[in-house]
Amino acid sequence: MPLPVYNEDEVDYSNRLIRDEMRYNKGALTDEHQELLQNLTDEQKAVYKKIMSAVITNSGGFFFLYGFGGTGKTFIWRTLSAAIRSKGDIVLTVASSGIASLLLPGGRTSHSRFVIPLNINEDSTCNIKQGTPLANLIVKAKLIIWDEAPMMHKYCFEALDKTLRDIISYKDASKAELPFGGKTVVLGGDFRQILPVIPKGTRQDIVNATVNSSYLWPQCQLLTLTKNMRLQSNANDTHLEELRDFSNWILKVGDGSIGSSIDGIDKVLIPNDLLINEYTDPIASIVESIYPDFITNCNDPEYLQQRAILAPTLDMVESINQSDHTYSALEHVGVPVMLLRNIDQSAGLCNGTRLIVTKLGNQVIEAKVLSGQMVGRKSDK
Numbered sequence: 001m002p003l004p005v006y007n008e009d010e011v012d013y014s015n016r017l018i019r020d021e022m023r024y025n026k027g028a029l030t031d032e033h034q035e036l037l038q039n040l041t042d043e044q045k046a047v048y049k050k051i052m053s054a055v056i057t058n059s060g061g062f063f064f065l066y067g068f069g070g071t072g073k074t075f076i077w078r079t080l081s082a083a084i085r086s087k088g089d090i091v092l093t094v095a096s097s098g099i100a101s102l103l104l105p106g107g108r109t110s111h112s113r114f115v116i117p118l119n120i121n122e123d124s125t126c127n128i129k130q131g132t133p134l135a136n137l138i139v140k141a142k143l144i145i146w147d148e149a150p151m152m153h154k155y156c157f158e159a160l161d162k163t164l165r166d167i168i169s170y171k172d173a174s175k176a177e178l179p180f181g182g183k184t185v186v187l188g189g190d191f192r193q194i195l196p197v198i199p200k201g202t203r204q205d206i207v208n209a210t211v212n213s214s215y216l217w218p219q220c221q222l223l224t225l226t227k228n229m230r231l232q233s234n235a236n237d238t239h240l241e242e243l244r245d246f247s248n249w250i251l252k253v254g255d256g257s258i259g260s261s262i263d264g265i266d267k268v269l270i271p272n273d274l275l276i277n278e279y280t281d282p283i284a285s286i287v288e289s290i291y292p293d294f295i296t297n298c299n300d301p302e303y304l305q306q307r308a309i310l311a312p313t314l315d316m317v318e319s320i321n322q323s324d325h326t327y328s329a330l331e332h333v334g335v336p337v338m339l340l341r342n343i344d345q346s347a348g349l350c351n352g353t354r355l356i357v358t359k360l361g362n363q364v365i366e367a368k369v370l371s372g373q374m375v376g377r378k379s380d381k
C-alpha cells in the first residue's frame, strides 16, 4: 500500500510515538483552551504567558512552578497542554508518581517516559539513544511538563538534562551547552510536600538530594502561585471557614512559622478540634472516628472516597490493619484496598489507586476502581 501523503511535511508519521502524540482532537482542544484561558486568574495568566512565550519563540528555558496544593498548577498544565496540542504540536506531560500522572492530560510517569534508570547516580543518563523514535519524539516536543518534581532525586533531572543535551545536539551542536539542550522544561510542585526518600538519610542528605541542590537550579526561573483556588471553587461549602482555617494552619506548619524547635526537633501544637481526646485503644478510636459504622457503609463508594487514614510508616499501616476492627471487615466484600504497583496506567491502575474489593476468589481478587478517589481530592468536588 502506498503511504498516505500529509500536508505537514515535517511530521514523521512512521514514528508511532509521534503519531500518538498528534492524535488529539484539535477542535475540541481549541475550545477547551479558550475556556481555560478565560478562567485563569491574573497570577496564573502571568505564569501561562511566561511559559508560552518561551515555547512560541523557541527560546527554551527552565522553569519551576511553585505553589502549595490547590493553587492551580494542574489547571495551568491543562491550559498549556491544550494551547500547544490544539496547534498540532507536542507537549510531554509527566509526573513523578503514577497517581499524579493520572491528573495530567496524556500524562505518564517520568521514569517510563524518559527511561530513567531505577538505580540512579551522579553519572546516570536516560536510556535514550540519538536518532531513535523516542529521541525524535522528545526533540520534536515543544514543552516538557514535570509535575510533583520535589519528590524526585536531583539525579533524575540531571540524567534528563544530559540526555537532552546529547540527543538535541545530534542535530544542532550549539544546543549542547544549554540546560536541557535548550528545550522548554517546566517542573512543578511544592517543597512542603514529599521530598526524595533517602533510606536512613539525614536531613542534610535529603536536602542535598532535592532538585534545588542540583547544578541545574541556578539556571531555573521560579514562578509562583499563591492563591488557593480549591477554597474558591468550594465557595458554597458549609465548612468553608473551617477549610480556610485548616488550609492556613497547614501552610504555616509547612513554612515552619509555627511551633518551636528544641535541639533540632520541631514541635507543633495540633489544634484541639483535630484531636481525638477520649480513647482507650488509640488505633481503634482513629479507625472508628474516620470510618464510623464501617460495616454498614463499606459498600458506599462515596463514603470510601471521602476518607483515608494516612500513616507515616509501613509498620504503622501494618498495626492498623491488624486491629480487630478492620480485620473483621476484611471478611466482607467491599473492603477498600490500595494498589502498590503500576499495573496499567492507561486504565488508571497504578501505585496509589484505591479500589473496592467486589469478589474474593481463591486465586483472584476482583475489585472496582474507586474513581475520583485520591484524584477526587483534586476534582472540582
Ligand SMILES: Nc1ncnc2c1ncn2[C@@H]1O[C@H](COP(=O)(O)OP(=O)(O)OP(=O)(O)O)[C@@H](O)[C@H]1O
Pocket (backbone or CB within 6 Å): 039, 040, 041, 044, 067, 068, 069, 070, 071, 072, 073, 074, 075, 076, 190, 229, 230, 233, 378, 379, 380, 381
Ligand atoms: N482559574 C481557575 N478557575 C476556576 N477553577 C480553578 C482555577 N484554578 C484552579 N481551579 C480549581 O481549583 C482546584 C485546585 O486546582 P489544581 O488542582 O489545579 O491545584 P494544584 O496546585 O494542582 O493542587 P495540588 O498541588 O494539590 O495538585 C481545582 O478544582 C481546579 O479546577
